[in-house]
Amino acid sequence: MKKRWILGRLIKYCFNNNGFAMGSMILASILLGILSVLQIWIVGQIVNGLGSLSGQRKELILYMIMLLVCLLLWKICFILIPYVRNNLVSKMKIRMQKDLIESVNKIPVIQQEINETQMKIGRAFDFINNHFETSLISIQVYISSIISVVSISILLARYSWVFPVIATLTAIPIIFIRLKQDKKMHEMYKKQYPNNQLADYYLGTLTKKDSLLELMVFQLRSHFLSRYLKLTKDNVQERTRYFVRHSCRGGLLEAIWLTAGNVLSIGWAIILLSQTSRFSLGVLAIVIRGITTAQDDIIGFAFNSKNIYQATFYGEDFWEMIYKRKSEVPRYKxxxxxxxxxxxxxxxxxxxxxxxxxxxxxxxxxxxxxxxxxxxxxxxxxxxxxxxxxxxxxxxxxxxxxxxxxxxxxxxEDVGAVFQDYVNYQLTPRENIRFGSLKDKERKKAIIAAARKSGAHTFVKDLKKQYDTPIGTLLDNATHLSGGQWQRLAVARGFYSKGSMxxxxxxxxxLDPKMEAALYEEYKNIMNEKNRxxxxxxxxxxxxxxxxxxxxxxxxxxxxxxxxxxxxxxxxxxxxxxxxxxxxxxx
Ligand SMILES: Nc1ncnc2c1ncn2[C@@H]1O[C@H](COP(=O)(O)OP(=O)(O)OP(=O)(O)O)[C@@H](O)[C@H]1O
CATH class of the missing domain: 3.40.50.300 (P-loop containing nucleotide triphosphate hydrolases)
Known part of the structure; x- marks a missing residue:
């Protein structure tokens, strides 16, 4: 998929799923752009009016009222846009997570198991959780900046075409400086991604319950800690190097260029305007505000590219997965x-x-x-x-x-299995067993029968709420189970399943030897069930x-x-x- 289409894809996706909110956000952004130029023009008229107070009072009051309305609308937009955007983001995130999970489900397991796919899935979720909102902000900023720059340029061109050109020429080099910085930063993040993943793994090993015992017995804690610290230290050092090399240098260059450009452009404006009969303080105010606002908009436009780079990097994986879902080969059921x-x-x-x-x-x-x-x-x-x-x-x-x-x-449609690396569902024994055949109505007797065969019933019947007791470590007041007890539930899940294999x-x-011997008898029965x-x-x-x-x-x-x-x-x-x-x- 072409990278430049990623924002377009996002706009289309949001329109398809929540057209009203997306439309309102875009309209409000357009209004912001128009209000920005309107304010500059009104301020110019007010300055002109103040310069010639005689007989212009009515007009002056009218401009003042217009300015107040403009400011009010501006404020409303500023309140409305984040509200609509938050609303849109919350709804869209749920939708995107649903679409992504459905797509991930359709990736062949063997592909899902490989690290590359895991990283892609991680980045796609990262896009939804951390970069989707910034992408929407970027779209909104792009729209209002474009409207603002275009309308300010038209306004400035009324006095001289040189002004919009000056505004653009002073801003363009800064765009390139920022684009270069963002590209380098993006490359650095991409390079650091595998190391970050490894650092997360070390941190997880250091903090998760499953690894505590081994960490203690083999005294691995300091080993893992030093690996974790080394990786994070390397990453921080690299980021600092990047900052000094690109951000500081770029920032300095930007400041010098912008100051020189502004001095030149404003000086040129004064000279130019003083030579024409249309010179007035109001026009000078319009030109100075117009040029600086247009520069800010153009630079802001480029500044936004950082968000776009990130949205592109993480979003690429998201769209690729969603897109693949549509072109997927049908499975034979x-x-x-x-x-x-x-x-x-x-x-x-x-x-x-x-x-x-x-x-x-x-x-x-x-x-x-x-x-x-x-x-x-x-x-x-x-x-x-x-x-x-x-x-x-x-x-x-x-x-x-x-x-x-x-x-x-x-x-x-329906098969049963008990795997070596079965899952412990931190829910209730009933759910742990019922997951063996969820699509049918719950068969209460069959759940207990499966638990009896696997030996799970012997401990489940003594739990506080029996089959409805929370088990594991996640739920409140949950009961802890031993490894063998979890395994008996996994076996019961397999026994509860129906189907032809x-x-x-x-x-x-x-399992202990007695339980193991008893289970082999049950395996015999379960495998020998009819039509299986x-x-x-x-x-x-x-x-x-x-x-x-x-x-x-x-x-x-x-x-x-x-x-x-x-x-x-x-x-x-x-x-x-x-x-x-x-x-x-x-x-
Ligand atoms: N995810 C994987 N990626 C790459 N190679 C794998 C993967 N899983 C298994 N293998 C390789 O495939 C071969 C067969 O593995 P498999 O797990 O089927 O063996 P097994 O007979 O079930 O072993 P065990 O008795 O230890 O469970 C092994 O050489 C193993 O290294």
Whole structure:
């Protein structure tokens, strides 16, 4: 998208969503510009009137009244504009956040996971929260400045065309000086952005609850603090260097140029006006005020460019995301999956040299359960994310119910999953479980049944308000839960979900052995529910024993595929790993 269109885009977007407020703001800005020239002209007439008091009293009073009306209108505009703008900004921010969140939701997860996208999303939100309002102010200042400069130039040209030229010529070099300063500053901010992000991360690690324990035990606090301080010190030093190099020098140059220009232009005005018969004190007042106001407007115009640079930098990411949403490839939605087939599927994470999955061939039918085993990093989670439609393969084909998915863009209406890195929703146990299938009406009995199966019910029933007790650390009077208790809620969420597929990705890390053993029984039941494909990713080979089939992953490939008996009889990798684990328990 071309950068220069960004302000135009913003105006259009605001008009489309809140035309009345935007229109009022623009009209008030136009009025401000007109009032500015009107005041100069009236003051000139008053000075003239004062110079020749004889018989001009009525006119003088009329000009005085006009000046008062002008000042009153000016004041009203000054009160009205911020009021309308605040109103517009609050409404538009909500709208923009909604649009942005919807757009972010449509970015493929794999793209969202990469740092570059995270930075883009961060900058887009930054635009809404910190730069959108300044962009609106810039638009408003631009409009009133343009109207003011044009009308003052017309007024000055009535006396001599030299005056608007003088006003413009003295202001233009200053515009360039400021533009250069702003460009440098913008470059500096852009350069500092990754370091700022890293500094925020260090600060977060130093202050967040999750990292406190490790910071204490490994005595990392001073290490992180010195890293944080170094980064912020470097940034401050760079900003100071920038300030001395560009702002101070530029400011000095500006002051010298403007003073010299003003002395010259006013001197020239006096000489010129004294040579003509139209010379009067009022005209001199108009010329001096006119030239200085026009200069201020032109310079203010340029000063605004700093806001425009920032709005462009942060806004670029916002508009890009909103724009992308419209050109997005449609996703293929399935409510009932009877079969899913991967044909020669390969997958490579962005910016990686090697494939994480290669040549995966697999057919899964409804009412079938599959275990996925393999060493760390062999591709188990990646393949389950592909089956869930979270990642799109970079090679090969996917067929759902026998139909090829074009562009490999797959989405299910309803699937269940328990991930290794599940989320702790700082709300209530009911909501934590209900999120497993939010689009249906709440099934109270099913929530309790899911909690019973996952073992969550044993502690939830003893909470103050049971399933409606606030849990976590955010809400008032919330109850703290242990790691294992959170995990049981995450498992209950998976159990509560409906739909034609469930993926359980090693969901037992925080559970005690008794709970783990009991859960494997439940996994068996849940995966074996009718009209479902059940997938269990696990390091405990014994837990996959009950699956109809097991695949063994190694370096991104399926190296064994069969039932438990077949794999044991084959005496391959699975049987070897199984023996090793069994020995560990029996020794
Ligand atoms: N977000 C990512 N970006 C780049 N590479 C990744 C990413 N996630 C995983 N990988 C790489 O892909 C490969 C497979 O990872 P995956 O998480 O699927 O393995 P896994 O078998 O589930 O491992 P584990 O048993 O440790 O959970 C690994 O080599 C890993 O380094």
């Amino acid at each position: 399935y409510s009932k999956v009877k079969s899913i087939e991967l044909r020669h599927v390969g997958f490579r994470y962005p910016h990686q040299q090697e494939n994480s999955l290669s040549d995966i061939n697999l057919i899964l039918h409804t009412d079938e359960t599959m275990g996925i085993v393999g060493e760390n990093g062999s591709g188990k989670s990646t393949i389950s994310k592909i089956l869930l439609g979270i990642y799109q393969p970079t090679e090969g084909e996917i067929l759902v119910n026998g139909h090829k998915i074009e562009n490999l863009n797959l989405l299910y 469930i993926v359980l990705d090693e969901p037992n890390s925080n 494909i059940g997938i269990l990713v696990s390091h405990r080979l014994g837990s996959t024993r009950a699956c109809d089939r097991i695949i063994v992953m190694n370096q991104g490939r399926i190296v064994e595929d069969g039932s438990f008996e077949q794999l044991m009889n084959a005496h391959g990798k699975y049987s070897h790993m199984y023996q090793v684990q069994a020995e560990w328990y029996t020794e």
